[in-house]
Amino acid sequence: METVLSTPRLDLVLLEPEEARLVIAGSENGHPWGDGYPMGSTLLSAELTLAAAAGGRPLGAFGSYQIIRREDDEVIGDAGFVGPPDETGAVTVGCAIIESARGQGYATEAMEALLAWAATQSGLTCVLAEATKANPAAQRLLEKVGMYPVGEDDQLLYYMR
Numbered sequence: 001m002e003t004v005l006s007t008p009r010l011d012l013v014l015l016e017p018e019e020a021r022l023v024i025a026g027s028e029n030g031h032p033w034g035d036g037y038p039m040g041s042t043l044l045s046a047e048l049t050l051a052a053a054a055g056g057r058p059l060g061a062f063g064s065y066q067i068i069r070r071e072d073d074e075v076i077g078d079a080g081f082v083g084p085p086d087e088t089g090a091v092t093v094g095c096a097i098i099e100s101a102r103g104q105g106y107a108t109e110a111m112e113a114l115l116a117w118a119a120t121q122s123g124l125t126c127v128l129a130e131a132t133k134a135n136p137a138a139q140r141l142l143e144k145v146g147m148y149p150v151g152e153d154d155q156l157l158y159y160m161r
Contacts, residue, residue, distance in 0.1 A: 003061055005117055007109045012065035012079060017053040019066075020046035031066070034074040036098040042078050052083065059083055061117075062091060067110050069101065076101040079110040081118075089125030091118060095141065102137070111145045115161065129159045 003014035013031075015023070022029040023038055023046045038046070045064035052059045064080035077097035085091050093114055095107050118127050129147055131138035132155055139157060143149075147159035 003065075005065065005113045007113045009070060010106060010109055010113070011068045011070060012110055012113055013068055014061060015046060015049055015064045015066055015078070015080075017050055017058070020049040024050070028075075029066075031068050031073050031075045034069075034076045034098045035100055037075050037077070039078070039096050039098065041094070041096045045078055045080065048082070065110075065114070067095075067097065067106065069106065076106060077110070079107070079114055081114070085121075085124050089123050090128055091124060091126075092128045092130075093118070094129060107141050108144055111141065115145055127161045130156045131159070132156055 002016075005012040019029040024043060042064075049059055049063050052063075059081070062081040062084040064078050066075045067077040067079055068074065069076050077095065079095035080093070082092040082094070093111070095111050095114075097107050097110075115127060118124055127147070129142050131142055133152070134155075142159045145161075147161040149157055150160045151158040
């Protein structure tokens with residue numbers, strides 16, 4: 001059964017191992033790809049999905065979701081988790097949108113859907129994220145969806161909710 005989180009304009013469809021194989025092979029998996037998709041982060045998420053499944057620890061709903069814009073059925077990015085909660089109950093979340101779809105609120109909509117879903121999961125204590133210091137748009141996104149800065153290093157800012 002396909003796992004889908006829906007927002008007013010988007011469907012977030014869980015990237016299962018079968019679909020991850022297609023993405024890595026450069027084949028569309030049921031939805032046309034917007035220009036610039038897949039991104040580097042897409043391919044990394046697909047590899048993580050396959051590696052976790054091959055290791056007998058599939059990511060399940062705590063994996064990556066393709067962001068599909070309903071008005072034209074195009075995949076315009078990815079959002080999701082980097083795996084299930086760790087031993088403290090924390091998960092890490094991220095989001096990437098193709099350049100032509102940026103600045104239209106899609107990342108905010110996708111992240112809000114993920115955070116709302118995460119809030120319903122038992123045992124989850126917090127959601128973590130990071131943004132590079134050189135990416136003020138990512139920083140604004142994380143703050144807009146209610147995440148707050150909790151630390152930094154030379155290149156990254158760390159957020160929590």
